[in-house]
Amino acid sequence: MRLITHNMLSCNIKGVTNGFPLKIEAEKVIEKEVDFNPEFLRHMFAKIEWKALVEAARSLGYAELPEDSPDATAIESSVDDESLLKKLHHALLELHLEEGALVCPETGRKFPVNKGIPNMLLHEDEV
Amino acid sequence: MNLPVRKVTADVNRSQPRRVDVNTEPPFLTLEKLIPQLLKRQSTRGQEHERYLRFRGQSGRCSEYVSDHNSSRDFLVSVFPDVNIKPSGESSLAASGFIAVGLFVLPLRNSVAQSCRIVPALKTLKMSTRPELLAPPEIFYDDSEARKYTSSSRIVEIQARLSERALELLALPEDDVPRFLLDIGCGSGLSGETISENGHQWIGLDISASMLNVAVEREVEGDLLLGDMGQGLGLRAGVIDGAISISAVQWLCNADKSSHEPRLRLKAFFGSLYRCLSRGARAVFQVYPESIAQRELILRQALQAGFGGGLVVDYPHSTKKRKEFLVLTCGSVPTSINDGHKGSGSEDDDDDSEDEDNGMVCVSDRNRPRKKQRTNKKGKGREWVLRKKEQSRRKGNDVPADSKYTARKRKSRF
Numbered sequence: 449m450r451l452i453t454h455n456m457l458s459c460n461i462k463g464v465t466n467g468f469p470l471k472i473e474a475e476k477v478i479e480k481e482v483d484f485n486p487e488f489l490r491h492m493f494a495k496i497e498w499k500a501l502v503e504a505a506r507s508l509g510y511a512e513l514p515e516d517s518p519d520a521t522a523i524e525s526s527v528d529d530e531s532l533l534k535k536l537h538h539a540l541l542e543l544h545l546e547e548g549a550l551v552c553p554e555t556g557r558k559f560p561v562n563k564g565i566p567n568m569l570l571h572e573d574e575v
Numbered sequence: 576m577n578l579p580v581r582k583v584t585a586d587v588n589r590s591q592p593r594r595v596d597v598n599t600e601p602p603f604l605t606l607e608k609l610i611p612q613l614l615k616r617q618s619t620r621g622q623e624h625e626r627y628l629r630f631r632g633q634s635g636r637c638s639e640y641v642s643d644h645n646s647s648r649d650f651l652v653s654v655f656p657d658v659n660i661k662p663s664g665e666s667s668l669a670a671s672g673f674i675a676v677g678l679f680v681l682p683l684r685n686s687v688a689q690s691c692r693i694v695p696a697l698k699t700l701k702m703s704t705r706p707e708l709l710a711p712p713e714i715f716y717d718d719s720e721a722r723k724y725t726s727s728s729r730i731v732e733i734q735a736r737l738s739e740r741a742l743e744l745l746a747l748p749e750d751d752v753p754r755f756l757l758d759i760g761c762g763s764g765l766s767g768e769t770i771s772e773n774g775h776q777w778i779g780l781d782i783s784a785s786m787l788n789v790a791v792e793r794e795v796e797g798d799l800l801l802g803d804m805g806q807g808l809g810l811r812a813g814v815i816d817g818a819i820s821i822s823a824v825q826w827l828c829n830a831d832k833s834s835h836e837p838r839l840r841l842k843a844f845f846g847s848l849y850r851c852l853s854r855g856a857r858a859v860f861q862v863y864p865e866s867i868a869q870r871e872l873i874l875r876q877a878l879q880a881g882f883g884g885g886l887v888v889d890y891p892h893s894t895k896k897r898k899e900f901l902v903l904t905c906g907s908v909p910t911s912i913n914d915g916h917k918g919s920g921s922e923d924d925d926d927d928s929e930d931e932d933n934g935m936v937c938v939s940d941r942n943r944p945r946k947k948q949r950t951n952k953k954g955k956g957r958e959w960v961l962r963k964k965e966q967s968r969r970k971g972n973d974v975p976a977d978s979k980y981t982a983r984k985r986k987s988r989f
């Protein structure tokens with residue numbers, strides 16, 4: 449699972465009001481190179497929860513993202529700031545959580561991640 | 576092992592016969608040979624049968640889970656045609672309208688290992704041509720089914736064609752910007768591959784670990800989640816640009832566990848999907864509804880969740896090629912106008928069924944955003960049509976020749 453997906457995922461156990469962001473417990477992280485597409489990054493930027501991304505990237509061992517969210521204009525016109533987009537690209541699309549777990553911030557429920565696939569199946573009493 | 580065989584003529588309830596499609600040919604000996612160890616394990620406990628029969632009334636599947644709350648164990652219960660294993664179950668079965676008789680209850684200790692044995696047997700018996708009537712999805716799509724799925728060039732081709740069509744109906748802006756899409760019931764990733772080929776990013780959700788494992792092996796580009804769409808999607812609001820789903824949603828119409836209620840699961844699914852889609856986004860589902868009632872149920876739950884849209888049927892007159900797509904739009908236009916159903920509150924609101932219960936409808940428009948949108952748009956223009964036709968030709972489809980009439984303007988009253 450890549451962080452672009454992690455940034456969209458939230459815990460939907462019945463009764464949980466704030467299931468985002470899921471905390472990452474990483475056991476194995478892998479990197480896969482992906483074609484750089486600035487258009488896509490600009491498109492996604494507005495949807496990204498920056499703080500959660502920074503935190504998540506750090507838990508996968510990548511600490512290059514700026515702490516504060518860059519403002520949208522910086523992203524829009526980032527010809528001169530290609531490096532920022534490159535970092536965003538790497539964090540969102542190239543890092544994979546391969547083994548580990550996602551933890552609900554409210555209940556502490558763990559969702560195991562095996563072979564890169566988070567198991568988000570809920571128990572019957574969680575629906 | 577000597578099993579008593581007795582054929583029962585079921586007194587099929589005339590108003591709504593709930594029949595399992597059975598192949599009445601030689602199931603009996605084959606079954607015994609295939610899974611003798613399972614046959615030895617038949618439970619003779621009437622209790623489970625009772626519960627099963629009651630449960631069965633709402634689902635209509637040949638095999639499913641039943642939880643025994645007293646012992647908190649799950650059972651997989653199956654009905655076999657013409658195999659009369661437990662005489663006491665017989666009369667109630669017949670009364671419930673099944674022509675299939677014979678019942679067997681299997682305690683599930685290690686559900687996966689055991690299902691590996693039972694599902695192939697069910698498939699051999701050809702009890703139904705509809706997979707969703709054979710077993711729950713995570714049982715039906717086991718390792719061997721998953722492998723079969725991607726190694727059959729026929730299935731691969733059909734899935735690719737359906738996915739291509741679904742993407743087309745998704746009508747994403749043609750600006751070369753990749754979008755972030757959802758593939759619901761992504762299985763082994765065949766549909767996802769079509770999304771990747773079209774340059775988009777995706778998340779795939781599926782309930783079958785075996786199918787997802789094949790997707791991993793095939794190194795699909797999307798991210799995979801093991802999850803049950805009937806439990807709702809755990810995704811943030813407004814982040815997804817569109818969703819497709821190929822041959823998966825009809826699975827939600829069956830109750831796989833005693834706790835399952837199809838209507839509520841559809842509701843949870845469509846509600847959460849509506850939330851996570853960005854405004855104006857679409858969701859396209861290719862579905863194989865089993866009946867008109869099932870199609871209605873799906874559509875009604877979608878509209879109640881707030882979606883606009885309707886059904887698109889390709890090849891409506893061909894039984895073989897006929898394909899149904901549910902095309903849903905996520906609130907781009909206020910839906911309050913013309914919308915008598917919204918806010919009526921009652922879940923069991925049956926109003927919707929009136930306008931299209933004859934099953935012959937080719938495109939059912941619901942006087943909802945889709946229609947509006949169509950008149951708003953200026954039309955795609957000749958160039959666009961020619962390009963699409965060319966694309967389609969390249970795929971080897973039968974496309975009418977271009978002429979001066981191609982993409983001409985219609986009279987406004989057309």
Ligand SMILES: C[S@@+](CC[C@H](N)C(=O)[O-])C[C@H]1O[C@@H](n2cnc3c(N)ncnc32)[C@H](O)[C@@H]1O
Nearest residue numbers: 712760761762765766782783803804822823826
């Ligand atoms: C006919 S297959 C389609 C596979 C996929 N679209 C492809 O092209 O490879 C249907 C899939 O729906 C999945 N499915 C059925 N019920 C589901 C549910 N409740 N939640 C998630 N996936 C489900 C099944 O596991 C199966 O993989």
